Amino acid sequence: MALTIGVDIGGTKIAAGVVDEDGRIVEHLLRPTPARDPERVAESIGEVVKELAKDREIEAVGLGAAGFVDETRALVRFAPNLAWREEPLQRKVSHLVGLPVVVENDANAMAWGEARFGAGRGESHLVCVTVGTGIGGGIVFDGALYRGRWGMGAELGHMQLVPEGRLCGCGNLGCWEQYASGNALVIEAREIAEADPGRAATLLEIAGGKPELIEGSAVTEAARRGDSAALAAFSAMADWLAQGLCDLAAILDPGCFILGGGVSTAADLWIDQVRDGFTANLTGRGHRPAADIRLAELGASAGLVGAADLARIR
């Protein structure tokens, strides 16, 4: 069976694996990312690929990169959390490992992994929303990954939903990910705790007494213990998530949405509200099928598996 290697390159770690045609991971490796040095990143990728390819016949390599990847799937134009600027990653890694290489945006790779082997199996039109620190997105349109004209499509987290809203890392105001991500959850919880400490008693106790010390894990724990501020922060996030999904459905009319990322590990605290908000506000509701809202199934390996599969499509 033809094997490919998928590599998921994040801001802190490189996850790589040998993947078969059915999306099964045959072998898996994890390394820290030397984030500040593009040459070292390419070398580290080369090392893990060579280690995995030893004594195996490998067809190609797919790299999922946390950045803006060009339409030829060769160049990382810009990466907010890594030192890449106009980085010719395909050429560098291909030269190091002697195999065909494709580069894909990491959220696109995740979406493809879920579409082929995870929660989106059998669905030709879907949108994958990765709710982590920010919001990543991937669109599968008519059975193929939709990249846009220049490879920059599906940056869903940067839809500007709130006029004059919170400043985003991208430089614009009011982006979706400033309201419906893990970061947004923390911002919201801190704001409530600052304004009304009595309401956030449990949350503040867990976080060490100060609003600025509140982190995502504390919000989750406090919400599970019934803290009113923590529950309100989750509720606000869920409403914004639902709103964004309604907008995406108005444009794309997908068969399903797949929600993944770090915040989805606490999905029991918000998924019902997202589903309810979506069906209550969807344009044309009652006269159209509503997209199914599902949780991702492949977890942290979705990007690696998707990148490996995309390496077959050259």
Ligand SMILES: [Zn+2]
């Ligand atoms: Zn933005």
